[in-house]
Amino acid sequence: YRYHEWSALPHTMWAAPIYETPTSKGSAAAAAKSSPAVDTLYVSESTDDYQWKKVAVVAEMVGVSLNSVQLEDDEFASLMPEARSCVLVTASGMLTQTNTILRYLATLRPDVGLLGATEFDEAKVDQWAEFCWFELECLVGALTMPQQKGEPPFDPAQVKAVAAEDTAKSLAALNVHLGTTTFLAGQRPSLADVCVVCTLQALMAKLVGDSLLGPYPALARWFQTCLHTPSFKAVIGPVKLSGVAKPVAVVVPGAAKAAAGKAGAAAGGGASKPSIPPPPPLFERKRTRIVELLREGASAIGKTVTVKGWARTVRKQKDLSFITLTDGSGAGDLQVVVDKIIPGWEDTKPGACGGTGSSWDLEGTVVASKGGNQAVELQATKCTLLGKVMDNTKYPMAKKGHTAEHLRKHAHLRPRARVYAAVQRVRNAMAYATHKFFYDRGFLYVHTPLITGADCEGAGEMFSVTTLLPQDPKEDIPRTKDGKIDYEKDFFSKPASLTVSGQLNVETHACALSDCYTFGPTFRAENSHTARHLAEFWMIEPEIAFAGLQEDMDLAEDYLKFCVHYALTECADDLALLEAAPDLDPELRPRLHNLIERPFTRKTYTECIEILESEIAAGNVTFEQSVEWGMDMESEHERYLAEKIFNGPLICTNYPKGIKAFYMKLNEDGKTVGAMDILVPRIGEIIGGSVREDRYETLIERAQEVGVQPEDLDWYLDLRKYGTVPHAGFGLGFERLIMLVTGVKNIRDVIPFPRVPGNCDF
Numbered sequence: 053y054r055y056h057e058w059s060a061l062p063h064t065m066w067a068a069p070i071y072e073t074p075t076s077k078g079s080a081a082a083a084a085k086s087s088p089a090v091d092t093l094y095v096s097e098s099t100d101d102y103q104w105k106k107v108a109v110v111a112e113m114v115g116v117s118l119n120s121v122q123l124e125d126d127e128f129a130s131l132m133p134e135a136r137s138c139v140l141v142t143a144s145g146m147l148t149q150t151n152t153i154l155r156y157l158a159t160l161r162p163d164v165g166l167l168g169a170t171e172f173d174e175a176k177v178d179q180w181a182e183f184c185w186f187e188l189e190c191l192v193g194a195l196t197m198p199q200q201k202g203e204p205p206f207d208p209a210q211v212k213a214v215a216a217e218d219t220a221k222s223l224a225a226l227n228v229h230l231g232t233t234t235f236l237a238g239q240r241p242s243l244a245d246v247c248v249v250c251t252l253q254a255l256m257a258k259l260v261g262d263s264l265l266g267p268y269p270a271l272a273r274w275f276q277t278c279l280h281t282p283s284f285k286a287v288i289g290p291v292k293l294s295g296v297a298k299p300v301a302v303v304v305p306g307a308a309k310a311a312a313g314k315a316g317a318a319a320g321g322g323a324s325k326p327s328i329p330p331p332p333p334l335f336e337r338k339r340t341r342i343v344e345l346l347r348e349g350a351s352a353i354g355k356t357v358t359v360k361g362w363a364r365t366v367r368k369q370k371d372l373s374f375i376t377l378t379d380g381s382g383a384g385d386l387q388v389v390v391d392k393i394i395p396g397w398e399d400t401k402p403g404a405c406g407g408t409g410s411s412w413d414l415e416g417t418v419v420a421s422k423g424g425n426q427a428v429e430l431q432a433t434k435c436t437l438l439g440k441v442m443d444n445t446k447y448p449m450a451k452k453g454h455t456a457e458h459l460r461k462h463a464h465l466r467p468r469a470r471v472y473a474a475v476q477r478v479r480n481a482m483a484y485a486t487h488k489f490f491y492d493r494g495f496l497y498v499h500t501p502l503i504t505g506a507d508c509e510g511a512g513e514m515f516s517v518t519t520l521l522p523q524d525p526k527e528d529i530p531r532t533k534d535g536k537i538d539y540e541k542d543f544f545s546k547p548a549s550l551t552v553s554g555q556l557n558v559e560t561h562a563c564a565l566s567d568c569y570t571f572g573p574t575f576r577a578e579n580s581h582t583a584r585h586l587a588e589f590w591m592i593e594p595e596i597a598f599a600g601l602q603e604d605m606d607l608a609e610d611y612l613k614f615c616v617h618y619a620l621t622e623c624a625d626d627l628a629l630l631e632a633a634p635d636l637d638p639e640l641r642p643r644l645h646n647l648i649e650r651p652f653t654r655k656t657y658t659e660c661i662e663i664l665e666s667e668i669a670a671g672n673v674t675f676e677q678s679v680e681w682g683m684d685m686e687s688e689h690e691r692y693l694a695e696k697i698f699n700g701p702l703i704c705t706n707y708p709k710g711i712k713a714f715y716m717k718l719n720e721d722g723k724t725v726g727a728m729d730i731l732v733p734r735i736g737e738i739i740g741g742s743v744r745e746d747r748y749e750t751l752i753e754r755a756q757e758v759g760v761q762p763e764d765l766d767w768y769l770d771l772r773k774y775g776t777v778p779h780a781g782f783g784l785g786f787e788r789l790i791m792l793v794t795g796v797k798n799i800r801d802v803i804p805f806p807r808v809p810g811n812c813d814f
Contacts, residue, residue, distance in 0.1 A: 092141050093120040093153075096128040099137040100192060102254035103150050105287055107138060109246045110154050112283035114161040151181070154243055162348070166243045169347060176237035180244035187222040188251040191215045195258040216259055227268035234277070234617075234645075239624040241278060249278045253288060273649050277617060282492055343382025349427045350420065358415045359386060359430065360438070362468060365451055366400055366407045373400035375412060380473055383625040387421065387429040388414050396435030406441025408451045409468065413438055456801055463805055463814055471633045474626040475802055478619060479790050483571075485618040486592055486786075489611055490569045495594060498561045500554030500570045505546055506765060513578045514549035515587075518542050550575035553783060555593050556715070556768055559744065562595035562779055563771045569594035571786075579809050583798040584687065584736070588807035590786035597779045601726045601743050604780035605654065605703050608730055608739050611784070612701070613648045619793040620644055630794050637795030643733065644793065652701040652730065660685070660693055660704050667692070684711040690729075690736035702731045714754040716742035728782070735792055741782025748772040 095104045104120065111118050118140075123131070131139075140147045140156070147153045158166035168174035195215055226248070229236070236244040252275065266272070278284050340357040361379030368374075371392040378385045390397050399405050415434035421427060441447050448462040449469065459466040466472045487497065503517050520529050520542050530538040539547050554570040562568045574591045594611075596603055619627065620641065631640040655663075664679045673696075677686045685704075694702050706724045709716070716725035726743035745751045751772055752762050762769060790802040800806035805814045 093118045094128065094131070094139045094141070095120060095122045096137050097122055097124050100254055102192065102250040103137045105250045105253075106150060106246055107140070107153050107157070108287040109250065109283050110157045110166065110243065112286050113164055113166060113241070113246075114157050116157060116160060151185075154246070158243055163344065165238065165240055165347075166246075168242060169238050169240075170349060173238040173242070177242045177244045180236045181247055183222075183225075184244070184247040184251055187218075187225075188248065188255060191219055191222075192251060192254045192258065195255075212259070219255060219259065223268050223271055226274075227271040230274045231270040234620055235274065240621050241281060241283075245274075245278055249275060249284065250288070269649075277648075280614070282488075285492070339379075341381040342377065342379045342384065342386045345386065345418065345428070346382065346384045346426065352418045352428055353420055355418045356416070356433075357418060357430070358413070359388070360413050361386075361411065363405070363408060363410045363412060366402065366405060366410065368400065368402075373397060375400065375414070377412060377414065378473075380467065382477075383470075383474055383629045384426065387423070387426065388412075388416065388432050389429060390414075390432045390435050394432050394435050396437065399435065399437040402444075404440065405437050406444045406447070408444065409441040409447050409449055411438040412436065456798060460800055460806065467804075470629065471636075472801065474629045475790065475794050475796060476804070477626050478623050478630075478794050479802065481619060481623050482615055482786070482789055482793065485615045485622075486571060486611075488618075489614045490594060494567060496561065496565050496568045498554075498558050498568045498570050500551070500557035500572065502551055502573065502575075503544075503548055504551040504557075505544070505548055506556055506768070513576050514552055515575050515577045517544075517548040517550060552576050553591060553593065555595070555781060555783060556765075558593055558595050559768070559771060559779065559781070562597045562781070563775070563777060566597040567595070581809060583800070584788070586787060586799055586803065586806055586808060589799075589803070591783050592786055592789075593781060593783045595744075595779060595781035598777055599743075599780045600778060601705065601728060601780060604741050604743065604782055605705070605728050608728070608741060608782050608784075609652050609701075609703070612730065612739065612789075615789060616644050616793055617648050620648075623793075627794075630796075636797070637734070640795040646700055647732070650700065652703050653698045654703045654705065656705050657707045657724070660689075660702075663693065663697060664689055667697075682708050682710065687736040690731040691733065694731045694736070695733040700733070704729050704731060709754075712742065714758045714760055715744055715751065716754075717745045717747075718750055718754065726780075732792060734795075734797075735788055738788045738792060739782050739784045741780065743778065743780045746772060746776045746778050748776070 093104065093107060108118070108120065138148075138150050138153060140153045142156075147156055155167070158164070165173075166177075168177045194211055235241055236248065279288060338358065339360045342359055342361065345352055345357060345359070359377060359379065361377045364376040364378055364385055366373065366375050373390040375388040375390065376385045377388055390400055413434075413436040414430065414432050416430040416432040418428050419431045421429040423429075444450060448458070449465050454469060459469055459472060467476060490497070518539075520537065520539075522529065530541040532538045539545065542548070552574055554572060554574070558568050558570045569592065571592045572590065573588060575588050576585075577587065578585060592611075594607065596607060627641055627644075630636055631638060637643065658681065661679060661681050661683075664673075664675075667673045668675070668679060673692060675686075675688055675692075677683070677688065679689065693704075694700065705726075705728045706719060707727045707729075708723060709718060709725045712725050712727050716727050718725055728739075728741050729737050730739035732738050745754060748769065751769065755762060755765060787799050787802050790796070791799060794802065796802050800808065
């Protein structure tokens with residue numbers, strides 16, 4: 053299929069200057085006559101979709117809004133005679149080669165890391181981009197090439213067979229590489245990933261479809277991972293070029309969709325999103341975040357920056373002082389060198405600043421580091437002590453190792469500890485990932501109340517909320533004639549408690565607004581001192597309308613994998629720090645990769661009990677709690693199943709009704725309910741969910757069985773009286789998610805201020 057002709061075609065390689073290629077100069081001169089619109093992507097009618105899709109995905113990633121227009125080939129050639137497929141017109145000039153356009157867009161947002169976060173990653177991006185061109189795009193071209201006049205005829209079937217053989221070799225090479233890494237180059241999607249994904253999709257369309265990736269599990273995992281990221285989803289799938297000379301909207305989060313709106317309104321598609329320019333930002337940091345400076349690495353050498361933060365160490369050596377500075381923005385610290393001649397140097401003396409814990413405002417020039425721990429350091433030109441440590445002999449966070457109990461005792465200062473700071477950055481990322489996951493899937497975020505008059509679980513382990521306790525101990529609590537507390541005189545005129553779950557409340561919105569979720573603090577007055585329980589904790593509770601147990605399990609698995617994947621890609625430095633920390637999990641990242649790379653095992657409760665009984669009978673294990681059908685499995689049973697039997701997450705379904713909440717739907721056998729728990733290694737249960745009982749009479753019977761009076765839940769029963777629908781949902785303890793992705797063993801170390809029996813400090 054004339055490979056040599058394809059490889060000889062003129063094209064701009066990735067490292068070429070953006071505005072200095074002969075084709076861009078020629079096409080700019082020709083296009084200047086017609087003065088096309090600025091910030092517009094022009095696409096030739098005969099261009100393969102994957103070419104403009106690459107541009108659209110990258111535009112999404114860097115937050116650039118493009119107005120994309122497809123032109124007939126003759127019109128495209130008259131405007132851009134030297135161009136072949138895509139032309140981007142910007143205020144600064146015209147770019148006529150797809151690869152040049154991609155590189156230009158990537159340079160607009162260096163922080164996104166599309167060109168690679170390090171020099172090594174940059175080399176890998178270039179390598180895989182060339183691989184895409186020579187090994188994949190040429191195949192697409194060969195499969196697309198029409199019969200040329202005056203040339204010997206060729207057999208399209210033979211071309212397809214040869215292309216399929218060469219494709220298999222390329223896919224095998226990709227599969228081997230992706231077996232050890234999440235993305236092609238680095239810890240996040242790069243230009244290489246964009247190019248290969250879009251080109252692979254074109255190959256699949258021309259060969260055998262999605263089954264093309266079947267024999268290559270690592271490649272298939274990577275492909276699906278990329279396609280599930282918002283930037284890919286916004287372009288590959290819902291957006292298609294159709295018609296000629298019509299605008300095609302490239303959807304960018306937060307950007308106007310004017311082109312799509314006009315087209316939709318003309319077609320009677322309903323109201324479009326208004327095109328309103330965002331207000332100009334006012335906030336701007338007067339400092340450089342250390343994580344961003346370290347991420348730039350050697351490319352930052354020569355820059356003048358201001359950094360501010362807290363000293364991990366301050367040491368003196370002859371006429372120099374060395375401050376190891378952190379601002380909490382990332383896992384890495386910045387070494388700052390302060391010369392004796394610099395104003396403020398005197399403050400670096402231990403007696404002046406107090407050493408570890410002192411705070412600084414430092415300005416200087418970024419230089420190459422002479423040490424081996426980091427690429428750059430700061431040569432200070434200005435040194436200002438902001439806050440000294442008044443008595444470093446009493447400073448609780450002095451430079452030495454601290455036990456977890458010591459850090460909990462000084463919870464107001466433990467954010468300065470490396471491991472705890474990393475955990476909190478991961479916690480922040482998981483909160484963002486949670487909202488992103490549900491928002492991207494059309495779920496509505498509902499704020500459910502913290503004070504409630506209902507016991508969601510029917511367990512009674514709730515904190516009371518009352519104003520009846522008198523300030524004067526001599527005064528009596530108001531009581532009724534029969535000696536009971538008179539709650540009619542209380543603030544809410546009835547008993548009230550802190551909620552143990554927002555589920556019942558969020559169901560009300562799911563039964564009108566469809567899919568919803570709540571994410572907030574919950575409370576349980578359980579006198580437990582284990583490493584897995586808190587009195588105050590956060591819960592994520594989605595509710596899916598018109599759904600059953602299968603959809604519930606699928607959503608829960610998707611959510612858990614999304615969060616773990618997000619941690620692996622966005623918190624790589626923190627996970628590396630945690631993995632190296634003593635007493636945590638040295639196999640943290642491999643364990644997380646194992647979680648996302650294969651389907652969760654699914655077994656019924658009955659099957660799980662039978663497995664445990666078989667293991668006991670074979671002498672393989674001894675449990676503290678005996679095993680029998682009908683029991684509520686303890687953590688030791690759950691972890692044994694996840695860690696020893698299935699070596700990964702397990703979804704256990706259809707539990708006995710006697711150990712589950714009243715609102716879970718009774719199965720046809722009358723003994724079990726449509727419930728599911730997800731069990732994971734090291735944690736045990738991390739998610740619990742069910743189909744909700746949508747039958748009015750059955751729900752009343754189940755509530756009465758556990759001591760919940762129907763009159764206390766008349767509003768909840770109304771959902772079954774007026775237009776009941778099948779629905780399902782689950783709850784995830786947010787702190788247990790953080791334990792999963794950080795390897796931290798005690799739940800008290802993943803929440804800022806743990807509330808446990810006997811402790812409510814801070």
